Amino acid sequence: MNILVCISRVPDTATKVVIGSDGNSIDSQGVKFIVNPYDELAIEEGLRLREKNGGVVTAVTIGTDKSTDVLRTALAMGVDKVILVKGEENPDSFYVAENLAAVAKDENPDLILLGRQSVDFDSLQIPSALGEILGMPSISVVSKLTIEDGKVTAERDIEGGCEIVEASLPCIISAQKGLNEPRYPKLPDIMKSRSKPIDQRDAAAAASRTSIIGMEIPLKQRAGKILTDSDDDINELVRMLHEDAKVI
Amino acid sequence: MKNILVYLEAQGDGLKRISYEVISAARSIAGDSARIYGVLVAGNSGQAENVGEYGLTDVIVANHILLERYSSTAVAATIFQAAESVGADCLLFPANAAGLELEPRLAVKLSAGYVADCTGLSADDGIIATKPVYAGKAQVKTKVETDKCVFSLRPNVFTATKADSPVSTNFTEMVPELTDNDVSVVVTSVDKNEGTLDVLEADMVVSGGRGVKSAENFNLIESLAEVLGGAVGASRAVVDAGWRPHSEQVGQTGKTVSPTLYVACGISGAIQHMAGMSTSKVIVAINKDKDAPIFKVADYGIVGDLFEVLPKLTDRIREVK
Ligand SMILES: Cc1cc2nc3c(=O)[nH]c(=O)nc-3n(C[C@H](O)[C@H](O)[C@H](O)COP(=O)(O)OP(=O)(O)OC[C@H]3O[C@@H](n4cnc5c(N)ncnc54)[C@H](O)[C@@H]3O)c2cc1C
Ligand SMILES: Nc1ncnc2c1ncn2[C@@H]1O[C@H](COP(=O)(O)O)[C@@H](O)[C@H]1O
Numbered sequence: 001m002n003i004l005v006c007i008s009r010v011p012d013t014a015t016k017v018v019i020g021s022d023g024n025s026i027d028s029q030g031v032k033f034i035v036n037p038y039d040e041l042a043i044e045e046g047l048r049l050r051e052k053n054g055g056v057v058t059a060v061t062i063g064t065d066k067s068t069d070v071l072r073t074a075l076a077m078g079v080d081k082v083i084l085v086k087g088e089e090n091p092d093s094f095y096v097a098e099n100l101a102a103v104a105k106d107e108n109p110d111l112i113l114l115g116r117q118s119v120d121f122d123s124l125q126i127p128s129a130l131g132e133i134l135g136m137p138s139i140s141v142v143s144k145l146t147i148e149d150g151k152v153t154a155e156r157d158i159e160g161g162c163e164i165v166e167a168s169l170p171c172i173i174s175a176q177k178g179l180n181e182p183r184y185p186k187l188p189d190i191m192k193s194r195s196k197p198i199d200q201r202d203a204a205a206a207a208s209r210t211s212i213i214g215m216e217i218p219l220k221q222r223a224g225k226i227l228t229d230s231d232d233d234i235n236e237l238v239r240m241l242h243e244d245a246k247v248i
Numbered sequence: 249m250k251n252i253l254v255y256l257e258a259q260g261d262g263l264k265r266i267s268y269e270v271i272s273a274a275r276s277i278a279g280d281s282a283r284i285y286g287v288l289v290a291g292n293s294g295q296a297e298n299v300g301e302y303g304l305t306d307v308i309v310a311n312h313i314l315l316e317r318y319s320s321t322a323v324a325a326t327i328f329q330a331a332e333s334v335g336a337d338c339l340l341f342p343a344n345a346a347g348l349e350l351e352p353r354l355a356v357k358l359s360a361g362y363v364a365d366c367t368g369l370s371a372d373d374g375i376i377a378t379k380p381v382y383a384g385k386a387q388v389k390t391k392v393e394t395d396k397c398v399f400s401l402r403p404n405v406f407t408a409t410k411a412d413s414p415v416s417t418n419f420t421e422m423v424p425e426l427t428d429n430d431v432s433v434v435v436t437s438v439d440k441n442e443g444t445l446d447v448l449e450a451d452m453v454v455s456g457g458r459g460v461k462s463a464e465n466f467n468l469i470e471s472l473a474e475v476l477g478g479a480v481g482a483s484r485a486v487v488d489a490g491w492r493p494h495s496e497q498v499g500q501t502g503k504t505v506s507p508t509l510y511v512a513c514g515i516s517g518a519i520q521h522m523a524g525m526s527t528s529k530v531i532v533a534i535n536k537d538k539d540a541p542i543f544k545v546a547d548y549g550i551v552g553d554l555f556e557v558l559p560k561l562t563d564r565i566r567e568v569k
């Protein structure tokens with residue numbers, strides 16, 4: 001099976017966000033960047049499918065020279081080859097989707113794996129947008145995946161339960177937590193990944209359809225009333241919820 | 249902007265609550281000139297009978313034999329045809345499981361700019377969408393540069409408001425042109441956790457963290473949730489320990505909720521947890537550590553032992569209700 005895994009490079013989830021001087025993006029000074037946590041699930045799933053069915057796993061990212069670090073992580077985890085599509089610094093989702101579609105057309109994968117969302121902008125749109133551009137079925141937020149004889153069966157989380165969705169290959173899947181437990185790369189593999197080649201390509205220009213006009217840290221507007229665990233205070237809390245906040 | 253199309257999602261005999269929130273948001277940006285249409289796929293007009301109370305004058309009800317089993321690709325094709333038929337240049341969806349698979353497809357079909365999971369929409373010089381980024385640690389205002397635009401709205405954030413006076417609604421039947429090719433994915437079965445309310449849809453959420461100490465102790469959390477008529481949520485620590493199912497996890501790798509009331513019990517308030525609940529309207533935290541970060545986002549905090557506080561709080565609320 002020929003599997004393409006799309007990965008994005010995001011700030012570590014524990015990062016303190018500081019707005020940069022342009023007012024439209026974060027100050028990346030001192031920020032540690034990692035493989036998007038959901039994309040680790042996508043990589044892991046690709047590796048497991050290869051272990052079972054044979055084939056090739058390719059990881060691709062649309063980014064800049066800085067993105068070689070996440071591609072090396074993917075290599076250390078065990079993907080066969082990596083592609084860096086060099087483009088704009090803060091691309092909009094369509095730009096990413098268009099460029100991923102171009103790579104998919106070249107690589108002709110049976111399966112494209114992505115994360116459920118990229119935890120920077122949480123835009124939640126690339127899997128289905130890619131499906132539409134490529135005219136392929138896509139299933140988002142998948143927590144269990146079975147592929148047999150070209151038939152895809154996926155369990156997908158919905159409000160208040162889950163649903164079973166079927167499609168045939170070629171198909172696009174976005175990974176949700178629970179799909180698997182991603183492996184940690186072993187030290188020798190990390191060392192080996194450093195000397196592996198990275199296939200570099202230039203992004204095709206695609207006009208952005210959206211622009212960020214401002215970024216801000218939401219103001220804390222919470223009353224922040226702190227009480228003790230005395231009976232009086234518990235009664236007071238219930239009174240405030242009932243009379244002041246009017247939520248019960 | 250001339251015509252707005254909102255996606256109405258059926259649930260049982262009616263519509264999901266988010267549908268009314270989306271209609272209301274459409275009205276808030278429509279101004280005097282734009283006309284609003286609703287589209288209901290594989291449903292019947294009875295399910296949308298009360299949308300007139302929310303000011304919706306036109307609803308397209310689309311049915312086709314190929315829509316009998318839910319297929320996101322076929323529904324997307326149907327919405328596209330509905331959008332073309334009314335000349336819609338703005339589409340609004342709920343940012344939920346169905347919406348997140350539909351909106352990007354519609355954005356591609358319409359060559360439209362698209363913003364997902366919006367918490368604010370305003371119409372001045374074009375539409376400006378506000379959305380949380382970096383797990384809610386920041387928010388961005390985004391302008392769509394294309395003539396057409398597509399947005400999805402986070403559930404429970406926009407208020408469903410009735411119109412000053414109800415309008416009568418025109419229901420138009422539509423049979424979309426679909427072929428087997430449009431049905432490239434299909435839902436073959438749905439497994440609902442019957443009887444339990446999902447954290448995503450609940451108006452009241454009571455969540456427990458590692459401080460609850462065991463799966464059995466969650467009866468305290470369940471009791472309070474029951475008295476409030478709400479759902480049980482959990483931190484990742486609790487889900488990882490196997491005390492609660494992943495479907496209840498709130499946070500960055502779980503669900504993002506915005507209930508009217510969120511009660512966090514024995515949860516420290518890690519940034520990844522707060523990413524999933526910080527837009528709740530009122531937040532109550534119960535924690536024995538007065539320095540727990542959860543108190544920074546709480547409207548009301550009780551510093552104390554949840555094993556003592558919860559039974560008393562539950563009783564007291566039962567009395568008041
Ligand atoms: C990539 C990534 C994604 C993540 N995604 C999520 C996510 O989606 N959701 C999530 O929740 N976490 C997530 N986490 C984990 C998160 O960082 C925290 O580890 C987790 O939220 C901690 O859970 P907790 O608050 O229940 O436990 P703890 O941090 O251990 O806190 C327990 C709290 O209980 C209090 N306590 C103890 N006993 C009592 C008592 N008797 N009465 C009152 N209070 C008591 C303690 O004072 C403490 O504050 C993620 C982490 C990473 C790295
Ligand atoms: N720059 C990128 N390069 C490659 N894949 C990406 C990129 N951005 C996002 N993706 C993929 O798309 C998924 C969903 O991202 P998003 O729609 O941006 O939330 C991610 O989990 C990745 O798998």
